Structures are given as C-alpha cells and as structure tokens.
Amino acid sequence: MTTNAQAQCQCLDLTKLEPVFERYQGHTDGALIPVLQAAQEIYSYLPVPVLEAIADRLEVPISQVYGVVTFYAQFHLDPRGKHIVRTCQGTACHVRGAGKILDALKENLGVAPGKATDDLQFTLETVACIGACGLAPVIMVDHDTHGRLTPDNIPEILDKYRK
Numbered sequence: 001m002t003t004n005a006q007a008q009c010q011c012l013d014l015t016k017l018e019p020v021f022e023r024y025q026g027h028t029d030g031a032l033i034p035v036l037q038a039a040q041e042i043y044s045y046l047p048v049p050v051l052e053a054i055a056d057r058l059e060v061p062i063s064q065v066y067g068v069v070t071f072y073a074q075f076h077l078d079p080r081g082k083h084i085v086r087t088c089q090g091t092a093c094h095v096r097g098a099g100k101i102l103d104a105l106k107e108n109l110g111v112a113p114g115k116a117t118d119d120l121q122f123t124l125e126t127v128a129c130i131g132a133c134g135l136a137p138v139i140m141v142d143h144d145t146h147g148r149l150t151p152d153n154i155p156e157i158l159d160k161y162r163k
C-alpha cells in the first residue's frame with residue numbers, strides 16, 4: 001500500500017512551477033493567491049516545499065504564505081484523492097440519516113473527513129448543503145449526485161469509482 005508521504009515524493013517536481021513564476025514575473029504585488037491557485041492545479045494540493053518555493057520566488061515571508069493558505073478554504077495542505085466524496089450534513093440530510101451515511105463512508109474508506117485514503121483514490125469531505133435537499137440524504141462523488149441513500153448503498157457507489 002502506498003502512503004501519502006510516498007505519493008508526495010513521487011509527484012513533487014518543483015520545476016513545474018517555473019512557467020507559473022514566469023507568468024507573474026515582475027507582478028509580485030497581488031500575485032500570491034493566483035500563484036497558489038496555479039500551484040494547486042499542478043499538484044492538486046500545496047505541499048510544504050511548494051509553499052517554500054513560492055515564498056522564495058515572490059519574496060514574501062513563509063508565514064504570509066501559510067496565512068493565506070490556511071485562511072482560504074480553497075487551498076489544501078494535504079494530498080487530495082483522485083475522487084472527492086462530499087457528504088451533506090445539512091439539516092434536511094441530518095434528519096434523514098446523514099450521520100449514518102457519514103459513518104458508512106468513514107468505515108468503507110478508512111479515513112476521517114478532510115483526509116485522503118492512503119492510495120489517494122478518495123478524499124472524504126463534509127459539506128453544509130449540496131442544494132439537493134429533496135433527495136436527502138445526499139452525497140456527491142466528484143460532480144455526480146447520489147440521493148435518497150441508506151448506508152447499504154455506500155459500498156456499491158464507491159466501487160463504481162474504484163479501479
């Protein structure tokens with residue numbers, strides 16, 4: 001089984017940042033967020049060496065980079081799975097058993113919300129409302145919505161995304 005740390009080492013090539021730095025060369029004011037967004041598109045998350053490289057090239061303190069990354073929910077410091085599983089914990093889903101759906105997801109994937117599986121196939125997240133309350137309880141896998149679920153549905157749904 002591949003650990004997250006091993007996966008990080010295999011995919012981390014800092015030279016991929018060069019085109020991003022070139023794009024924002026001479027425009028360091030206000031460049032931090034777009035550079036972080038571009039870096040996250042490349043690596044799917046923002047590992048520490050990437051943050052350090054960005055701080056170095058934009059000549060901003062690493063504390064400022066961390067401040068931005070931890071302030072905005074769009075940025076991720078941990079590796080992301082290939083598939084993002086979002087389970088709704090909003091009111092409509094909550095009263096229709098969202099807690100049991102979350103338990104089934106945690107058990108099947110073996111991770112807590114906010115974490116990726118060791119094989120980086122899935123990241124599990126909780127969200128407040130997906131906007132499909134009539135289908136409660138609801139989960140989304142990537143852009144697919146799955147509704148009116150019971151815990152028994154979870155293994156079959158996740159297996160469709162496994163390779």
Ligand code: FES
Pocket residue numbers: 088089090091092093094128129130131132133134136137138
């Ligand atoms: S509360 Fe779950 S979709 Fe709205």
